[in-house]
Amino acid sequence: MAMTQFISIFFLILHLPLFTLSINPNNLLFFPNTRNASRPAMILPLHLSPPDSSISSFNPRRQLQRSESKRHPNARMRLYDDLLINGYYTTRLWIGTPPQRFALIVDTGSTVTYVPCSTCEHCGRHQDPKFQPDLSETYQPVKCTPDCNCDGDTNQCMYDRQYAEMSSSSGVLGEDVVSFGNLSELAPQRAVFGCENDETGDLYSQRADGIMGLGRGDLSIMDQLVDKKVISDSFSLCYGGMDVGGGAMILGGISPPEDMVFTHSDPDRSPYYNINLKEMHVAGKKLQLNPKVFDGKHGTVLDSGTTYAYLPETAFLAFKRAIMKERNSLKQINGPDPNYKDICFTGAGIDVSQLAKSFPVVDMVFENGHKLSLSPENYLFRHSKVRGAYCLGVFSNGRDPTTLLGGIFVRNTLVMYDRENSKIGFWKTNCSELWETLHTSDAPSPLPSNSEVTNLTKAFAPSVAPSASLDNFHQGELQIAQITIAISFNTSYTDMQPYITKLAGFIAHELDVNTSQVRLMNFSSLGNGSLSRWVITPRPYADFFSNTTAMSMISRLSEHHMQLPATFGSYKLLNWNAESSSKRTWWQQYYWVVALAVLLTMLLGGSALGIFLIWKNRQQAEHSYKPVHVAVPEQELQPL
Template identity: 30%
Template sequence: MASLFHVFFLLSFSLAVCRKDPSESAGTTTILDVAAALKKSTQALAFDPRRAHQQLLDKEELTTTLRYSASTADLLLQLYSRDFLPLPNNFTTTHRDYESLTLARLRRDSARVRSIAARVAFAIDGSNSKPAKAAAMLDSIQGTIVSGNSQGSGEYFSRVGIGRPAKPQFMVLDTGSDINWVQCQPCTDCYKQADPIYDPTGSDTYAPLRCSSEPCHSLDYAACRNATCRYEVVYGDGSFSSGELATETLTIGDAPPVTNVPMGCGFDNEGIFVAAGGLLALGAGRLSFPSHLPSHSFTYCLVDRDTPGTSTIDFGPPTAQPEASTITTKLLRSKKIPTFYYVELTGISVGGTQLPIPPSALAIDADGSGGVIVDSGTAVSRLNMQVYEPFRDAFVKGTRHLPPGTGPDIFDACYNLSAMTKVQVPSVSFHFGEGKVLKLRGKNFLLPVDSKGNFCLAFAKTSSPLNIIGNVQHQGMRVVIAVENSMVSFTPNKC
């Protein structure tokens, strides 16, 4: 009898959540499409990178023919999710199930977050926690450039043409880094990549920078060898790239090439970089790629990370007018950490009720700590304890009707939704300055963690005062970062 009652309850509940609930219009609830999320998780394991690689090569051959006839083309790149890179046979990576794919993503994510926290700590109080291997290597050179971001956890990639004539390379796109670099010949030590390693001697526009140059002086630390500026980036997971700093021409899509972009030419590189030849830095610092464009702004849209479709990033001021659904907030800057894009987040609400979060828990302190950044390379958003605990507690209270589930240790709230096709859950909204409210869709805060129907709240606690809005919340949104206007905007359902 108890079993029959349970089946009847689940059937009744499933039918109820499929009906339009009046409270949804008030912003107190939203619908999670469980069946659609689980279907995508299955498709993620069936992706064939070899076929996609051949299609990419065919497309590049056509694009090369047309590139210089498109003189008015926008600076627009296709974005590939890390798990859907079009790779040749020897780069095929497989996961036995969706749970192992999720755990791999979370390991990369945790490494990146630790690195961001280490960079913030180093910038504010001078503390440092370089990995032992990296620290030993750094002792052998005259100067270092230390980045706190784990490039090994890069989640979005694109094809960028390096030099003249342009040689296409897979590059990690990273809003948390300022130094562009690519592996170069002759290699003292280079990791395996999908494309031939870049040879600067084959480019008409490669020019090493002198130690007295402004880009060299813009480095946190610089070494000088034979009057040439030397760079080194060390990431929080022990990965690194070192070589000479130069200027080079970069070709973005079908647009005219961008000349004189500072770029590291790495002769000694190590790490887990998937197939990428290097990194295109999209941070707010003086050496990043956007800082060398007429407009420092860019727009990106991230499709669901479980679908093989590509999304785009467009450099330059937004061409379209904001829509009624667009939420705009101030872009803030930290004097201590110029790389990151801080936003004016003022609160979070669950089920239509704003949480009692002290404003200081979301603000940048006088010493430069704290605040909220938007980071495309972090997946699961991180909230400091003053923000996370009331948020988690309110969400758990609003989901007491859902059966508990299991998930990785990083998550505090997991649910077994295997018996449901759709489910009604409390809404989650971000509050920004001037009363702006961004309501998230269910799939922007509840993630499948296996193929069995376990979903978890896609937020985690951090001991750092810094809060990070990760790319799970960006997915399916058009995000505009307009540096010249000190503005960030989010437009839902515009990928």
């Protein structure tokens, strides 16, 4: 029977348990929480800029290798820069056999991982389709025990999450195989997760499918993997910078860089990841604060599911005064949203790497005297309406004495959550660049040899022209009628064959096209692996891709940015050809229209052609392009 002990909530930013149910392998731990979405998400323009020269470079082979003492694999997972648009970062997780893909918010303040279920009666429209347990060969419901909240109709354990701003998530618990992507060393593992049957508030309206819980608790994906002894008790997050975004997540241990700054994290203090912050300096000057100001209630908490940073009132006022004093003749302006009294400045320019000339460095000093220096992008966000203007991403936490540090605080910082040794480490680096080097430093498994590829490609894909140079795309604006690609996988033909249809959907998702635009041409074995050839065509009623769109697709494939379930192993782009629409004859482009018209005329008489043209015009109207207003304010998704 579920416990219903409710706790009064005065903490408006951080989340607290409402009730607790605990179990072991046969029991489950529940932490229904509260949260408050008191601020809008950051709505920032996405621009590519040169890496900040102030960010230290690194050698992943030298500094970020897996710890030799643990000998455990780790799961390397790409992060997506949803912080720039939606206020959070997401990663991709695959559940089931065959795998079903989900975009999940990376949340260190949450325990349970959950996704919308096909049985959900009230779930929003999210990035991916709902999870369908009936389509997974390996799904099993978590049956009721005396220790869990039981659904009498299904005899299945339930979970429930409630939040202060009236959003909630509830559903049943299931167990299935979860996969971490084809670039991870960690093999797919069985894990317990939540299958949503109802969601409200921000959870209903958000684009992300669900939550990936990295907090402490039996249902946390971290705790489950550690209990299975498949990874060491550590994970790392690295969030990209203000404009570039992206980043990396590593489940499992890595050897820390020599100059990583560590601070103690007390697991008994609270269920959240806390650090011992003692002082803050602005432009080298210590804020005149009692060190205990950062030790109230839950102390200083890191939460990846929060966008901004929140300080106790006295600390915030001191911080604001220091920033205003050091703003170097910048002009203060109104914020982008009149509903909030944001502190914003103009005059710093649009180049993020030059912000340090206008804004001061902020130092965080820990209990051991170790110091972490923050650049302006760690406490600012771009003004969404004024070019070259910036606003403070640090706010007052009101009457609550907890210090909460969200994603903005750790931009371009590798954060290592060393749970085994109760400490958290920080290392300034370029997080977008980190992912690129991480996934190329160690290949998960060998791909076919060059001789195998050459011999088989000649016989297999005679119609694929030799790969063009990406530089050719820059020679004027081309109209690309179709793209042909040949990809090899290190997974055998026999193992791949049952999932080849699913693969088309994954490729389409990664290249941001519809599944109907990706067509399999050939599929065969290649040594111990397999070889496939695909054609990618423009969307319905569009005659071509732009060269920019085509270049983006080819770059994503050739640079191994395409993330696929571990089922498919690693891949390699062998060959590609982008066919210009100018090379296609009128008959090649429109033969199907003529053929269908002639056929209808022959079968039904002249009136059929008129009916066909009316149908075609209607379809064109339904598929006509409509601009999307991306800068519509959204509620910030607060942590679980």
